[in-house]
Amino acid sequence: MIPPAFEYARPETVEEAVRLLAEAGDEAKVLAGGQSLLPLLRLRLAFPELVVDVGRIPGLRGVREDGDTLVIGALTTHHEVIRDPLVRRHAGLLAAATATVADPAVRHRGTLGGSLAHADPAGDLPAVVLALDGELVAAGPEGRRTVPAREFFVDYLQSALSPDELLIEIRVPKADGWGFHYEKFHRVAQSWAIVGVAALVRREDGRIAEARVGLTNMGATPLRASAAETALAGADGPDPVRRAASGAAEGTRPGQDASASPEYRAHLARVLTERAVLTAAGMG
Amino acid sequence: MTHITVNVDGTTYEDDVEPRLLLAHYLRDRLGLTGTPIGCDTSNCGACTVELDGASAKSCSVLAVQADGCAVTTVQGLARNGELTALQRAFHEQHGLQCGYCTPGMIMAARDLLRENPHPTSDEVRHALEGNLCRCTGYQNIVRAVLAASGQQDGSGPADRTRDASGQQVTEEVTA
Numbered sequence: 001m002i003p004p005a006f007e008y009a010r011p012e013t014v015e016e017a018v019r020l021l022a023e024a025g026d027e028a029k030v031l032a033g034g035q036s037l038l039p040l041l042r043l044r045l046a047f048p049e050l051v052v053d054v055g056r057i058p059g060l061r062g063v064r065e066d067g068d069t070l071v072i073g074a075l076t077t078h079h080e081v082i083r084d085p086l087v088r089r090h091a092g093l094l095a096a097a098t099a100t101v102a103d104p105a106v107r108h109r110g111t112l113g114g115s116l117a118h119a120d121p122a123g124d125l126p127a128v129v130l131a132l133d134g135e136l137v138a139a140g141p142e143g144r145r146t147v148p149a150r151e152f153f154v155d156y157l158q159s160a161l162s163p164d165e166l167l168i169e170i171r172v173p174k175a176d177g178w179g180f181h182y183e184k185f186h187r188v189a190q191s192w193a194i195v196g197v198a199a200l201v202r203r204e205d206g207r208i209a210e211a212r213v214g215l216t217n218m219g220a221t222p223l224r225a226s227a228a229e230t231a232l233a234g235a236d237g238p239d240p241v242r243r244a245a246s247g248a249a250e251g252t253r254p255g256q257d258a259s260a261s262p263e264y265r266a267h268l269a270r271v272l273t274e275r276a277v278l279t280a281a282g283m284g
Numbered sequence: 285m286t287h288i289t290v291n292v293d294g295t296t297y298e299d300d301v302e303p304r305l306l307l308a309h310y311l312r313d314r315l316g317l318t319g320t321p322i323g324c325d326t327s328n329c330g331a332c333t334v335e336l337d338g339a340s341a342k343s344c345s346v347l348a349v350q351a352d353g354c355a356v357t358t359v360q361g362l363a364r365n366g367e368l369t370a371l372q373r374a375f376h377e378q379h380g381l382q383c384g385y386c387t388p389g390m391i392m393a394a395r396d397l398l399r400e401n402p403h404p405t406s407d408e409v410r411h412a413l414e415g416n417l418c419r420c421t422g423y424q425n426i427v428r429a430v431l432a433a434s435g436q437q438d439g440s441g442p443a444d445r446t447r448d449a450s451g452q453q454v455t456e457e458v459t460a
């Protein structure tokens with residue numbers, strides 16, 4: 001279908017973008033890669049009066065180091081994330097999960113910032129940034145603020161960003177030495193996760209010293225499998241990992257749709273957590 | 285109206301367009317380049333795939349105003365003096381199409397793959413084309429055509445990559 005009519009602006013600085021957003025109130029939409037927004041417009045599920053195209057603002061694209069932290073510009077595309085040497089070295093989980101997103105053409109345009117701001121619990125990258133203990137930096141009329149991933153995803157398709165804020169960068173602590181794996185369960189190529197599990201594991205003396213597990217599509221927001229994470233500490237082989245993973249769905253509220261019932265999703269969360277952790281720990 | 289300048293298949297166009305105009309509609313309805321079809325409303329089918337500044341993009345999911353200042357290549361810009369490219373010829377020779385609706389998108393997506401990976405395995409071809417749907421062929425001859433264009437004439441390709449535990453293949457492999 002043809003999208004509804006809207007005004008279009010292409011600001012050249014973050015400040016100009018924020019000013020345009022603030023003036024428009026609730027009526028504006030940020031356009032980054034457009035790979036979620038364009039389908040919504042075509043299906044007439046969104047009716048912005050103003051589309052603010054931030055795609056060409058310089059400085060919001062690319063990856064740099066800041067001590068023990070990796071700083072990824074919000075406009076860095078999925079394609080760039082997958083190939084970036086710094087991401088691969090220090091946040092391999094993000095590169096691996098991003099390689100499962102959509103298809104090559106969508107990955108050329110879709111951005112990390114857009115995936116997070118969209119706050120779709122079925123998206124793969126929110127749970128990954130949550131597992132990485134990332135932080136999101138937003139720019140607004142009052143300046144910049146940093147929001148931990150744990151507080152960023154508020155509800156279904158709702159982030160902590162206010163309508164006049166722009167997500168500008170994503171900061172993730174370097175996960176050097178951590179094993180990782182993203183286990184995505186979906187029915188056909190290019191489709192969204194029915195459930196996905198992002199696992200990070202630090203090993204000491206052949207045991208799991210610490211584990212972090214992010215869950216995709218197990219509720220209205222991405223979640224951490226906290227009970228399983230606690231139980232995984234000290235696990236020294238496949239049996240203890242399986243027992244710990246049996247708590248992966250605790251505290252989650254998975255939804256019902258054409259692909260899966262809540263019970264089936266809970267089952268998937270347990271099985272995929274076991275697989276993801278075993279692979280991440282090199283025990284699989 | 286927003287003023288745009290776009291180079292399409294080597295010709296530069298200047299136009300005033302409504303911001304909501306999709307690049308696919310601009311190509312088809314304004315420039316008459318109907319070689320790029322539209323097959324869906326959900327950005328899933330890939331029929332509309334073109335190259336935008338050298339990388340594949342679904343032209344139904346890009347606004348014409350976003351292409352301002354960019355170079356677009358459509359399937360109609362590939363042949364030189366009526367001479368098909370090796371990839372186009374391979375689709376013809378390997379029977380990589382039936383109705384042909386998906387073919388422009390398949391060719392543009394396959395070009396993208398062959399640029400990065402000139403000798404793909406058949407699994408890599410399948411993964412590279414995961415954003416392109418075909419209702420007719422069952423994909424077999426499409427994969428064969430891409431392999432043939434990469435110089436792998438028997439169309440079987442090198443050994444397949446291993447699958448991970450979920451049975452899902454990891455093409456853009458990233459390991460610890």
Ligand SMILES: Cc1cc2nc3c(=O)[nH]c(=O)nc-3n(C[C@H](O)[C@H](O)[C@H](O)COP(=O)(O)OP(=O)(O)OC[C@H]3O[C@@H](n4cnc5c(N)ncnc54)[C@H](O)[C@@H]3O)c2cc1C
Nearest residue numbers: 030032033034035036037102110111114115117123124167
């Ligand atoms: C066929 C298809 C399959 C897909 N499959 C998957 C999949 O398997 N897994 C997956 O995770 N994703 C999938 N996606 C979504 C894809 O990853 C999108 O790229 C991503 O969700 C949005 O990124 P974008 O840059 O395109 O954002 P846009 O579409 O431009 O924006 C999305 C939303 O975020 C807001 N926004 C964007 N950037 C900012 C910013 N910097 N600051 C504030 N707000 C912002 C916009 O206003 C909008 O509301 C798929 C998309 C398609 C079309």
Ligand code: FES
Nearest residue numbers: 323324329330344
């Ligand atoms: S028309 Fe289907 S993806 Fe563009």
Ligand code: FES
Nearest residue numbers: 382384418419420
């Ligand atoms: S040949 Fe008919 S859709 Fe592919």
